[in-house]
Amino acid sequence: MVNDQQVPPPAERLALIDLAAVRHNVRHFVRLTSPARVMAIVKADAYGHGAEQVARAALEAGATWLGVAHISEALALRSAGISAPILAWLHTVDTPFAEAVAANVDLGLSGWELESVVAAARELQIPARVHLKIDTGLGRNGCPEDKWEAFVGRALAYQEEGLLRVVGIFSHFSVADEPERPETDLQLEKFRTAVAVAEDAGVDHEVRHIANTPAALSRPDSHFDMVRVGLGMYGLSPFPEQSPDELGLRPAMTLKTTIANCKEVPAGQGVSYGLRYTTQEPTTLALVPLGYADGVPRVGTGGPVWVDGNVYPVVGRIAMDQMVIDLKATGIAGTGKDLVGREAVLFGGVGMPSVDEWAEACGSINYEIITRISSRVQRKYTDSEEAGL
The missing domain is CATH 2.40.37.10 (Lyase, Ornithine Decarboxylase; Chain A, domain 1)
Structure with a gap:
């Protein structure tokens, strides 16, 4: 029997992605950070490795959440049939919040987006799942400390209306890849304070998360309920003085x-x-x-x-x-x-x-x-x- 299927020609330029390496790295972080959950960061097409393929491999290896920057990235994963929890956190005034709410995509919010998300939830009559972000020192996104209590209060008021559910509280480290610097301790202290303020106000969260790859590797006191693993999942080291092999990682x-x-x-x-x-x-x-x-x-x-x-x-x-x-x-x-x-x-x-x-x-x-x-x-x-x- 003749096989009419054509064999594709060899690639002239090739990025070969070893999904076994991705799974190995994810399992390593699952073991290292348990009982905290692992969010696999697959933004930017999984750091150039292919978002859908890496997401599936990461979930197979024990990651329970996926993280992306933009809602468009989350929607692409949903279109590929991936149903795991996904968090998207970087938005503009043109972001399609309604599509995200309809697709059950969690939304990271820093302030101004709250009303836009609520409007989408009200129109759809579907409560949005949101994570409130506190700026603990990175100075990019995140609610300023002096506006945090009011921000939490606004979110809880909308939650009372059935328009959203505050699922998480999160922040992001600025120098965790330089373990000797004191700013990480200061950020942790601010994060704990922000969590306490939210809990005292009535937030019943599912996850608290601040640790990135370097903190997952070096700061167990920052793991809370979940760690967000990006670079390390691809088998690379966040520390200039330590190789991937020394950290138990395999480049993918x-x-x-x-x-x-x-x-x-x-x-x-x-x-x-x-x-x-x-x-x-x-x-x-x-x-x-x-x-x-x-x-x-x-x-x-x-x-x-x-x-x-x-x-x-x-x-x-x-x-x-x-x-x-x-x-x-x-x-x-x-x-x-x-x-x-x-x-x-x-x-x-x-x-x-x-x-x-x-x-x-x-x-x-x-x-x-x-x-x-x-x-x-x-x-x-x-x-x-x-x-x-």
């Missing part, structure tokens, strides 16, 4: 392509825009077909690329579609040692360059490197558990 994403060209050049050959790099002796340059349109920062000169068992730094400026590595050798191009078609890995798991090395080369952080990988890079999902790896 491998970014790779194949060498597109390989040629010998003389000494004095300039490389890429601006000619910021010039070869000092005859050498071989290899072309890697990934650039800033694929999400690799333009400033990432020096970033590591693994090819054929060796790691080479990027030389010259990274362009829109490509970058160059200097193999520091001759007698390669046009021979059996030619690297054209060989796999080139920018970052990945064991034995490969790390996201943190790329972050250092770019003067950035690991969060940015993974979240900016663009849609031009195909995502492919694997499962090392099923493969027995």
Whole structure:
């Protein structure tokens, strides 16, 4: 019998996502923070890993909530058939609150949004589920301390009308990734005070949450009823001095392509825009077909690329579609040692360059490197558990 189904061609640029690594990381946080629940943060398309796929893997591994920034992200998960509790917390005047209420999406509120959410609930005749946010020191969203009591009072008045249910109280740390700093203690103290004020006013919450990945790892006194795990779920460390492996985490994403060209050049050959790099002796340059349109920062000169068992730094400026590595050798191009078609890995798991090395080369952080990988890079999902790896 002939199979008419066409096999897709190999991806020229690939972000390989190991869902077994995601599940491993989530189970690690479940064990570490129990009895607190785990909210898996899948905003920004799960930090570039694929929101639906990661959400399902996280829930399979024991996460009980999902967290996103925007309601549109929550609605996409609902459309995919995911029914777990979802919290969305970043809103604008154009946010579709009615759609969120109708889809049973929990809403994080800081102040002005309360009346808009209530209007949507009144129109639908469905009570909204809300989490009230207190600003304990980050200075972004969240109700100011001096307005907190009044904010809680307004929410409870609407709850009495049957228009909403205050499900949670939450806040966000500013420096939990720097455990030695005292501000985390101050924020915790303010959060406990805000919770007490809300409880005294009559709030019967389901969850209190303030801990992010670094606090989940280093501050058990901040776990309360739930922790919100973002970076750690993807197998990356929030602490510059500790590797993922030291924290019991496994990186989930491998970014790779194949060498597109390989040629010998003389000494004095300039490389890429601006000619910021010039070869000092005859050498071989290899072309890697990934650039800033694929999400690799333009400033990432020096970033590591693994090819054929060796790691080479990027030389010259990274362009829109490509970058160059200097193999520091001759007698390669046009021979059996030619690297054209060989796999080139920018970052990945064991034995490969790390996201943190790329972050250092770019003067950035690991969060940015993974979240900016663009849609031009195909995502492919694997499962090392099923493969027995």
